[in-house]
């Protein structure tokens with residue numbers, strides 16, 4: 001039996017590699033932080049911040065930048081300013097499932113007042129309660145709405161909140177504004193012109209990190225998280241040390257820091273950075289790979305993290321992401337997955353789309369779901385392929401001509417069954433029985 005241990009040969013402070021760690025400095029985002037600074041600067045002058053929209057792909061530091069800049073402003077309000085009465089409020093629309101203006105307004109009300117979320121009122125009433133709470137607080141109020149696209153088409157709050165002063169929803173002594181954050185560019189483009197013009201006075205684009213920037217981010221984290229790993233100010237480094245390539249910017253000063261680690265082999269951070277940069281340039285993903293690589297070494301009681309750990313970490317993290325994607329799929333996508341899973345269990349995969357469609361229709365009847373036509377059903381198979389859940393391969397055309405495709409699962413069949421059975425609709429389905437029942441196809 002493996003014993004639990006209070007110490008690790010690898011980690012010093014592994015929590016630094018978790019999502020809840022908030023960096024104070026983001027030297028790779030100096031320009032974006034400057035833009036954000038300009039948008040918030042009017043608040044320091046007592047006239048309220050501009051509304052600003054931060055956009056860019058996932059894991060590009062949008063949330064981290066907003067939180068860091070707001071804490072700078074908060075520090076200014078508390079220690080440097082005589083007049084700035086500042087209230088900030090961070091709301092994650094996705095985590096709290098804020099898919100309507102009603103839900104968003106009631107959550108903001110809760111955050112501002114500390115009271116419970118109002119329920120059972122009309123949307124207008126809850127919006128009024130939110131504005132009334134702002135009147136009670138007074139001064140500059142900056143609301144961060146993260147994953148703002150969760151609101152979908154219900155854009156009422158996005159119209160009312162940024163224009164609250166102009167519309168007279170709040171008193172003259174109140175200056176509310178929004179920092180909206182989204183990685184869904186399509187959603188932003190589809191906003192009505194009315195909302196677009198009121199929601200963002202300013203907008204800041206966060207473009208994907210390249211491999212060099214990711215290396216810097218990882219080295220700063222690694223120096224805090226791993227044992228015998230540090231950043232040494234370059235003016236304190238003895239001249240006979242080889243400084244090639246590992247100088248890290250820590251706090252936007254001109255002073256570089258030399259990265260040294262007894263635990264991470266030299267290739268680990270460049271490899272992880274290259275893997276993540278080739279993919280989406282997502283810092284969250286890169287940090288996850290680094291943490292997982294450390295955990296793998298730790299699990300084996302090894303004292304060094306090497307490139308093999310990093311590669312295995314990537315495989316494991318990607319697999320977890322696919323599983324997460326499977327859980328979040330729509331009913332129709334789950335039905336397509338269910339049909340392919342049943343055929344995988346019966347040993348019939350790789351299998352063409354037509355027999356999968358037959359099994360799909362049978363399962364759809366069994367769970368009382370709508371049945372799509374064959375063409376739209378095939379879109380779902382292609383979607384499973386794109387998400388890495390299934391593998392589709394073009395095979396020789398049938399006698400009538402045209403390309404034919406064969407599909408097989410890319411994920412472990414038992415995992416697919418487990419995830420489907422977690423979905424209420426499929427909880428009573430016996431996939432092993434379906435796979436034995438030839439009448440399905």
Ligand SMILES: Nc1ncnc2c1ncn2[C@@H]1O[C@H](COP(=O)(O)OP(=O)(O)OP(=O)(O)O)[C@@H](O)[C@H]1O
Nearest residue numbers: 023026028058059060061062063064183217283284
């Ligand atoms: N320049 C940076 N320096 C240090 N850590 C960073 C940097 N950029 C991002 N991170 C870290 O990467 C992770 C993801 O960043 P963040 O949540 O800010 O991204 P995001 O752009 O808001 O992504 P999403 O749209 O998916 O929410 C966080 O752990 C954050 O601390």
